[in-house]
Amino acid sequence: xxxxxxxxxxxxxxxxxxxxxxxxxxxxxxxxxxxxxxxxxxxxxxxxxxxxxxxxxxxxxxxxxxxxxxxxxxxxxxxxxxxxxxxxxxxxxxxxxxxxxxxxxxxxxxxxxxxxxxxxxxxxxxxxxxxxxxxxxxxxxxxxxxxxxxxxxxxxxxxxxxxxxxxxxxxxxxxxxxxxxxxxxxxxxxxxxxxxxxxxxxxxxxxxxxxxxxxxxxxxxxxxxxxxxxxxxxxxxxxxxxxxxxxxxxxxxxxxxxxxxxxxxxxxxxxxxxxxxxxxxxxxxxxxxxxxxxxxxxxxxxxxxxxxxxxxxxxxxxxxxxxxxxxxxxxxxxxxxxxxxxxxxxxxxxxxxxxxxxxxxxxxxxxxxxxxxxxxxxxxxxxxxxxxxxxxxxxxxxxxxxxxxxxxxxxxxxxxxxxxxxxxxxxxxxxxxxxxxxxxxxxxxxxxxxxxxxxxxxxxxxxxxxxxxxxxxxxxxxxxxxxxxxxxxxxxxxxxxxxxxxxxxxxxxxxxxxxxxxxxxxxxxxxxxxxxxxxxxxxxxxxxxxxxxxxxxxxxxxxxxxxxxxxxxxxxxxxxxxxxxxxxxxxxxxxxxxxxxxxxxxxxxxxxxxxxxxxxxxxxxxxxxxxxxxxxxxxxxxxxxxxxxxxxxxxxxxxxxxxxxxxxxxxxxxxxxxxxxxxxxxxxxxxxxxxxxxxxxxxxxxxxxxxxxxxxxxxxxxxxxxxxxxxxxxxxxxxxxxxxxxxxxxxxxxxxxxxxxxxxxxxxxxxxxxxxxxxxxxxxxxxxxxxxxxxxxxxxxxxxxxxxxxxxxxxxxxxxxxxxxxxxxxxxxxxxxxxxxxxxxxxxxxxxxxxxxxxxxxx
Numbered sequence: 001x002x003x004x005x006x007x008x009x010x011x012x013x014x015x016x017x018x019x020x021x022x023x024x025x026x027x028x029x030x031x032x033x034x035x036x037x038x039x040x041x042x043x044x045x046x047x048x049x050x051x052x053x054x055x056x057x058x059x060x061x062x063x064x065x066x067x068x069x070x071x072x073x074x075x076x077x078x079x080x081x082x083x084x085x086x087x088x089x090x091x092x093x094x095x096x097x098x099x100x101x102x103x104x105x106x107x108x109x110x111x112x113x114x115x116x117x118x119x120x121x122x123x124x125x126x127x128x129x130x131x132x133x134x135x136x137x138x139x140x141x142x143x144x145x146x147x148x149x150x151x152x153x154x155x156x157x158x159x160x161x162x163x164x165x166x167x168x169x170x171x172x173x174x175x176x177x178x179x180x181x182x183x184x185x186x187x188x189x190x191x192x193x194x195x196x197x198x199x200x201x202x203x204x205x206x207x208x209x210x211x212x213x214x215x216x217x218x219x220x221x222x223x224x225x226x227x228x229x230x231x232x233x234x235x236x237x238x239x240x241x242x243x244x245x246x247x248x249x250x251x252x253x254x255x256x257x258x259x260x261x262x263x264x265x266x267x268x269x270x271x272x273x274x275x276x277x278x279x280x281x282x283x284x285x286x287x288x289x290x291x292x293x294x295x296x297x298x299x300x301x302x303x304x305x306x307x308x309x310x311x312x313x314x315x316x317x318x319x320x321x322x323x324x325x326x327x328x329x330x331x332x333x334x335x336x337x338x339x340x341x342x343x344x345x346x347x348x349x350x351x352x353x354x355x356x357x358x359x360x361x362x363x364x365x366x367x368x369x370x371x372x373x374x375x376x377x378x379x380x381x382x383x384x385x386x387x388x389x390x391x392x393x394x395x396x397x398x399x400x401x402x403x404x405x406x407x408x409x410x411x412x413x414x415x416x417x418x419x420x421x422x423x424x425x426x427x428x429x430x431x432x433x434x435x436x437x438x439x440x441x442x443x444x445x446x447x448x449x450x451x452x453x454x455x456x457x458x459x460x461x462x463x464x465x466x467x468x469x470x471x472x473x474x475x476x477x478x479x480x481x482x483x484x485x486x487x488x489x490x491x492x493x494x495x496x497x498x499x500x501x502x503x504x505x506x507x508x509x510x511x512x513x514x515x516x517x518x519x520x521x522x523x524x525x526x527x528x529x530x531x532x533x534x535x536x537x538x539x540x541x542x543x544x545x546x547x548x549x550x551x552x553x554x555x556x557x558x559x560x561x562x563x564x565x566x567x568x569x570x571x572x573x574x575x576x577x578x579x580x581x582x583x584x585x586x587x588x589x590x591x592x593x594x595x596x597x598x599x600x601x602x603x604x605x606x607x608x609x610x611x612x613x614x615x616x617x618x619x620x621x622x623x624x625x626x627x628x629x630x631x632x633x634x635x636x637x638x639x640x641x642x643x644x645x646x647x648x649x650x651x652x653x654x655x656x657x658x659x660x661x662x663x664x665x666x667x668x669x670x671x672x673x674x675x676x677x678x679x680x681x682x683x684x685x686x687x688x689x690x691x692x693x694x695x696x697x698x699x700x701x702x703x704x705x706x707x708x709x710x711x712x713x714x715x716x717x718x719x720x721x722x723x724x725x726x727x728x729x730x731x732x733x734x735x736x737x738x739x740x741x742x743x744x745x746x747x748x749x750x751x752x753x754x755x756x757x758x759x760x761x762x763x764x765x766x767x768x769x770x771x772x773x774x775x776x777x778x779x780x781x782x783x784x785x786x787x788x789x790x791x792x793x794x795x796x797x798x799x800x801x802x803x804x805x806x807x808x809x810x811x812x813x814x815x816x817x818x819x820x821x822x823x824x825x826x827x828x829x830x831x832x833x834x835x836x837x838x839x840x841x842x843x844x845x846x847x848x849x850x851x852x853x854x855x856x857x858x859x
Contacts, residue, residue: 011049016088019047019095035098045083048094064092078127080147080157099155104210105143111217111243118279120146121211122272123154128207129268131156132200139198141206142187143213185413185427186219190233190259193413201261204271208256216243220257222424248278330452331619331650332372333383333395333419334358336486337412338402348496349476350403351483353440357399360445360464363585368454370397371619374588379486381656382685390419391684394621394651397425399448403440410434414444416451426451437476438467469504469511477504478514485521497521512549515541519558523565527759538562553579553586560592567762569599587613591626599762601794603634621647625660632664635798635828640664655684663693669832671697688718692727699727700836704734715745722752722766726773733776734838746776764794768803775810783807798827806839818848822855831856 011021011034019036025046026033036047050064065085081097104120112120124146131138138145138156145157185193189205192198212220220238238257241250252274258264265271337354339346354375361372373393381392389395398417403410415427426447432439445464449456456464469475481500484493501518504511519541526534542562545555556579563572576593583589590613597606607630614623628643641664648657662677678694681687695710708731714724729745732738750773756766771786787807794800801824808817821834831853834840843849 016047016093017086019045019093021047036095038095044098046080046096046098048096050092050094052091061092076127076130078123078154078156079131080155097155099147099149099157101147101149101155103144104146104148104214107148108143108213108217112214114246117211117214118275119152120148120154120214121207122275122279124156124207124210125268125272125275127154127156128203129272132203132268137198137200138203138206140184140187141203141210142184143210146210186221186233188233189261191261193233199261200267201264204256204265204268205258205261207271208253212238212241212253212257215245215249215253216241220253246278246281248274248282252278330370330396331394332361332370332397332399332448333378333389333393334361334372334375334399335378335383335385335389335401336375337400339404344496345480346403346405347487348480348483348493348500349405350401351486352479352481353403353437353483354401355482355486356441356479357444360441361448363463364454364456364460368456368460370452370454371617373620374622375486377620377622386417386419386422390422390651392651392654392656394619394654395419396619397452399444401444405434408434410440412440412444414447416448436472437479438472468513469508471508471511474504474507474511474514477501477507478511478517481514481517481521485517485524494521494525498525510548512545512552513554515545515548516554516558519545519555519562523558523562527565535562535566551582553582553589556582557586557589557592560589560596564592564595564599565760567599567760569596569762572596573600585616587616587620587623590616591623594626594630598630598633599793601796603630603796606630619650621650621654621657624650625656628660628664632667633797633799637664637668637828637830641668655681655687655690657681658684659687659690659693662690662697666693666697666700667833668830669700669836671701686713686717688714688721688724691717692721692724695727695731699731699734700832702734702836702838704731707731708735708738720752720755722749722756722773723769725749725752726769729773729776743777746773749773750777750779762793764790764797764800767793768800768807771807772803772810775807780811783811796827798824798829801827802829802833806837809839809843814843814846818843818846818852821849822852825852825856829856 011032012023014021016036018040019038021034021036022044023035024032025035031049031051034047034049036045037043038045080099083095083097086093086095128138128141138158140158141156147155147157149155187206187209189198189202192202209220212218218239221233221236237259238254241253252271255263255265255274256271265274334354334357337350339350358372358375358378361370362374364370373395377393378389381388383389383392386395386398386400389398396419398419399414400417401412401414403412405411409431410433411431413427416425417423418425432443442465467475469478477500481497481504484497484500487493498518498521501514501521504514505518508514519538522534522538522541525531526538539559539562542555542558545558547555549555556575560572560576560579563569563575573593573596576589576596579586579589580593590609594606594609594613597603597609607627610623610627610630614627617623624643624646628640628647631637631640631643641661644657644661644664648654648661651657658677658681662674662681665671665674665677674697675694678690678697681690682694691710691714695707695714698704698710699707708728711724711728711731715721715728718724725745726749729742729749732742732745750770753766753770753773756763757770760766767786767790771783771790774780774783774786784807787804790800791804801820805817805820805824808814808820821829821840825831825834834853834856840849
């Protein structure tokens with residue numbers, strides 16, 4: 001920590017050996033800097049008092065002595081001299097040349113004039129070249145470390161903490177790979193941010209950032225003085241220089257800022273020669289064609305930042321205006337962290353960290369003005385950057401991160417982005433011991449809450465700081481298991497997740513959350529492979545989670561999901577009701593409980609459960625979507641539209657919002673409005689659901705050729721969607737000369753629906769559609785069996801009643817078909833779904849059908 005005001009006052013006037021401290025000059029991350037008199041040599045000096053906590057670290061002291069010795073060697077007029085390093089009363093002091101003048105930062109309130117720029121830039125390169133020739137790196141070049149005397153002489157400061165150019169020997173001695181990132185984030189070279197050892201080209205990059213600022217008044221990787229995210233430095237090209245400059249100057253600066261060190265100047269002498277050539281009006285002779293093209297290439301998926309572990313935080317500049325984060329209700333989206341390496345284990349660790357952080361931050365949604373979108377929804381919507389988080393999910397804040405593990409050290413770079421302005425509000429770089437995974441989670445939560453101006457109450461703080469296991473290795477395995485679960489579409493990842501959870505339980509056999517994770521992994525395996533033993537394994541793991549920690553809801557939620565998936569809704573409801581009692585602030589429990597209530601044909605209870613989930617997270621749109629479809633299933637279409645409109649209001653550019661809204665308009669027969677909403681959804685992102693619903697709109701307008709064409713697109717996007725194939729079969733059934741294609745698609749739709757029923761035999765929707773497909777394939781007994789089973793489960797659902805009527809009509813049982821159609825209308829089925837469906841054309845003259853249509857129109 002920095003010294004207190006009292007400690008600083010005590011030092012002023014004191015004597016440190018032959019040096020008398022006169023005044024405080026400033027401070028930095030390593031300590032305070034004072035003006036002192038050298039009583040022996042009768043000259044002023046700058047005295048840097050190293051922070052007391054650093055002085056207690058023997059390794060740091062050894063490195064400091066070594067580095068100070070190296071840094072005292074350069075004898076160049078552009079480098080501030082290090083005179084000596086001394087110890088006094090357990091403190092370490094660095095005695096340096098005192099320079100009068102202003103820092104470059106003080107001059108950057110506006111862009112520098114051209115001649116002043118060249119004078120400063122050429123002197124900086126000359127001084128740095130002298131240091132590099134002696135094997136000394138600076139590693140923290142920034143405007144605060146450049147002093148300009150009244151006579152215009154440039155002096156580079158803080159070589160006292162420079163590093164000797166890294167041979168393997170000095171790398172090992174100084175432990176460059178594990179002592180953390182050196183430098184200040186906005187001036188760090190990309191390779192340093194990625195954990196690689198610095199070399200002279202890293203210093204050249206830092207100078208390039210400074211020169212760009214001096215010339216333009218802004219940072220090369222962001223607009224204005226907003227703090228740049230590390231991801232922009234890692235992934236983006238510098239912004240073009242808009243100010244008129246001498247020909248060739250932009251080429252020099254862009255080459256200094258090349259992302260790839262091989263494309264940069266390899267030494268300061270070459271950069272200085274080109275800069276002087278530009279100043280003299282000559283074209284730089286050493287411009288490599290590859291550098292320019294490389295600099296202008298852009299990566300479409302931005303990292304923009306990253307996350308947290310324990311020691312080093314940097315922000316820039318201290319006086320820069322921050323983007324304020326107000327206390328009004330906000331929706332925070334945590335984007336999936338990105339591992340720097342491509343190793344599967346690192347990717348799993350990053351994904352697991354994302355999920356656990358999201359879950360922890362979500363615990364305070366009911367008591368503080370911030371909600372955190374569930375990690376599952378972020379994955380489902382494929383949100384990859386802050387702009388998508390805003391448009392798709394309605395986020396007001398976005399947390400991004402990347403993670404790198406190197407030996408015993410983990411490095412996380414993070415940023416918090418205001419999603420409305422797309423400006424970064426805060427960023428930092430932190431390193432920590434890889435054997436302590438708790439640190440990354442705790443520190444990022446702490447930093448986010450500070451930036452959100454949220455101070456937790458005593459109990460909430462205690463809950464946030466609680467860890468589910470005391471064994472760090474068990475938690476590391478658990479994080480990786482959660483990470484593998486996020487990409488379960490890859491078959492090997494489910495096995496990896498199971499192995500990781502089992503590894504966690506080997507380290508801590510009483511780790512309840514690991515059992516819950518193991519149960520969910522087996523459940524996913526059952527859903528994909530339909531292996532009966534997976535259900536038993538899932539049940540045992542979930543039950544063990546409850547047994548070990550019956551005071552937390554995770555095991556109960558695990559069992560509830562298991563029984564929801566397998567159609568045992570009564571048991572699912574019992575476990576989920578217990579989960580709600582254990583944690584009334586967990587919206588996931590209410591959302592899952594609504595599934596059980598729907599399965600039990602208790603729509604009123606499902607509605608209340610969904611409304612409770614919405615009350616807990618009013619800024620999160622998943623509850624509105626689920627409630628909208630509940631209303632739709634029960635014939636309450638106007639209320640469904642209202643819920644989907646909420647969704648669109650929360651995220652005005654959400655493809656999901658417009659897709660759901662368009663689907664309800666189709667069911668209401670408002671085809672123009674439906675097509676408009678669905679085309680808006682598809683313009684944002686093409687999805688199978690939106691395409692299918694657009695096809696239905698065309699189908700009900702009797703445009704069967706276009707409907708079939710759009711359905712073809714839908715089935716290509718989701719080849720496991722039975723409804724999409726059923727729709728395609730229905731469309732081809734209305735197109736002359738396509739009966740074979742119609743039958744083929746009905747057959748495939750039935751196979752897919754039956755696969756779904758193998759997982760959940762009580763899925764009334766799958767049963768009712770399977771009945772329709774079987775009827776079109778002349779499988780009368782199967783059609784009747786599925787139809788009756790669907791009605792038994794959901795007798796009050798107008799969609800199920802309508803599908804039953806369609807099955808009976810296809811089987812030529814007119815009286816029973818009209819009875820079920822009448823029941824569907826009384827339950828709320830709109831007239832448009834009957835009048836525009838060609839399946840009912842043969843009934844148009846039937847008196848009972850006419851009466852049913854009349855009743856439907858009056859609703």
